[in-house]
Structures are given as structure tokens and as C-alpha cells.
Amino acid sequence: MLFSIPCDSPVGTLTLVASDVGLVAVLWPDDDPLRVRLGPLAAGGDHPILVEAARQLRGYFAGERTAFDLPLDWRGTAFQKQVWAALLTIPYGETRSYGALARAIGRPAASRAVGAANGRNPLSIVAPCHRVVGSAGHLTGFAGGLPAKALLLALERRAGELPL
Known part of the structure; x- marks a missing residue:
């Protein structure tokens, strides 16, 4: 249930x-x-x-947390789970291209498939698919909409500038 x-x-x-x-x-x-x-x-x-x-x-x-510590119950294909697990390795406040993510999972020619898996990420924000951008650094499709993606990235940039 x-x-x-x-x-x-x-x-x-x-x-x-x-x-x-x-x-x-x-x-x-x-x-x-x-x-x-x-x-x-x-x-x-x-x-x-x-x-x-x-x-x-x-x-x-609130800018007080940079990572999540939750048990995750991934529901997807083996490839999707591999891509989603790779999302967890993108540091807070940084971005990666779809191509870089494809290379990180050992599938350098699979950037389109990585993009499709990224689009089906069920754990938005927790598995930070918002940190994946186009090859030139531009914002690309996002289930929450591009304004939400921009807000999340801006939040992380601002929080990274605050003294701890």
C-alpha cells in the first residue's frame, strides 16, 4: 500500500x-x-x-539542508534506477549535463535515454533531477516546469553563498 x-x-x-x-x-x-x-x-x-x-x-x-537522508523505494526499470542513483551524486549547488550523466553511468552514447529517465524521476528534489541541464548549461524540460527548476537552482546557489 x-x-x-x-x-x-x-x-x-x-x-x-x-x-x-x-x-x-x-x-x-x-x-x-x-x-x-x-x-x-x-x-x-x-x-x-x-x-x-x-x-x-x-x-x-529554508536553505538549512543540502542533502536528504531518507529511505528510498525506487520504482522503475534497471536503467532508470541507475540514472536516478547517479542523480544523487550531483553535489548541491552544481549541475551536470545529460551527456555527463550518461558518461557517469558508463553509457556515453545514451544521453537521450538518460534524459528520458531523468524526466520520469519519481523523487524530484530528493533525487535532484533539477541539477541536470542542457549541454550548453541551459535549462531544459522539467516535470515541475522550468520556473520551478530555475527557483530550485537559484535557491541552491544562494544557500551556498551563506556562511554556515
């Missing part, structure tokens, strides 16, 4: 989804239901993984 809660954020109300194993998805306000297929969701207001995910996301948006 999957559980969900809403989570207010500067990029709109996100829907957090978890199983008893881990966080399954962070969905955008107008997410295409075909992008991340989940099935029925039960209310999970007191689900410990969802409560902790919401707490960590609030810390991220």
Missing part, C-alpha cells in the same frame, strides 16, 4: 508518497499522472517516512 501527504513549498503543494519501505515519489502540483504511475494512495498523515520527508524538504527550502 502507498500513503501520501501534501507538502507546501515555494514551488507549490507537493504530494509526498511512501511505502513501508521508503519514499516512493515527490509529485508536482500539476504532475502528469502518466509520468509516475502509482495506483491508489491512502492518506498517510502520520506515516513516519512521510513526516520525515516533509521535515527535510522544509529544511531544504
Whole structure:
């Protein structure tokens, strides 16, 4: 069974989804239901993984958190999971191109396939697909929309400039 809660954020109300194993998805306000297929969701207001995910996301948006420490329950193909795991290696406040991500997983000719897998990343923000940009550094497609992608990257740039 999957559980969900809403989570207010500067990029709109996100829907957090978890199983008893881990966080399954962070969905955008107008997410295409075909992008991340989940099935029925039960209310999970007191689900410990969802409560902790919401707490960590609030810390991220406040500029107090640069990484997430949550159990993850990836749902996808072996290739997608490989790409999504590689997203976790992109440091906070940095970006990588689709080509660089393809090279990082040992598939240098697969930048388009990496882009497709990136677009289906169910764990937006937590697995930072917003840190993947076009080869010339330009912003490219993003499930949350390009304004949200720009906001997330700007938040990380600003937070990186603050003294700790």
C-alpha cells in the first residue's frame, strides 16, 4: 500500500508518497499522472517516512539542508534506477549535463535515454533531477516546469553563498 501527504513549498503543494519501505515519489502540483504511475494512495498523515520527508524538504527550502537522508523505494526499470542513483551524486549547488550523466553511468552514447529517465524521476528534489541541464548549461524540460527548476537552482546557489 502507498500513503501520501501534501507538502507546501515555494514551488507549490507537493504530494509526498511512501511505502513501508521508503519514499516512493515527490509529485508536482500539476504532475502528469502518466509520468509516475502509482495506483491508489491512502492518506498517510502520520506515516513516519512521510513526516520525515516533509521535515527535510522544509529544511531544504529554508536553505538549512543540502542533502536528504531518507529511505528510498525506487520504482522503475534497471536503467532508470541507475540514472536516478547517479542523480544523487550531483553535489548541491552544481549541475551536470545529460551527456555527463550518461558518461557517469558508463553509457556515453545514451544521453537521450538518460534524459528520458531523468524526466520520469519519481523523487524530484530528493533525487535532484533539477541539477541536470542542457549541454550548453541551459535549462531544459522539467516535470515541475522550468520556473520551478530555475527557483530550485537559484535557491541552491544562494544557500551556498551563506556562511554556515
